[in-house]
Amino acid sequence: MSVLHIVLAIFIPPVAVLLKVGLGMHFWLNIVLTLLGYLPGMVHALWVVMKK
Secondary structure: OOHHHHHHHHHOHHHHHHHHHOOOHHHHHHHHHHHHOHHHHHHHHHHHHHHO
16 A cells, blocks of 8 residues: 555546556446545445455
């Protein structure tokens, strides 16, 4: 976990998830969550960045 990943997870959630886990299920889920609302996408991205 780096500061860059956390900052990206706050401002550009899909990019942070892409850098952390690649083009997997979490990336596509984050795209959907971000399109449904910015906050769910941000929370999911923070969860992925902190977990892995």
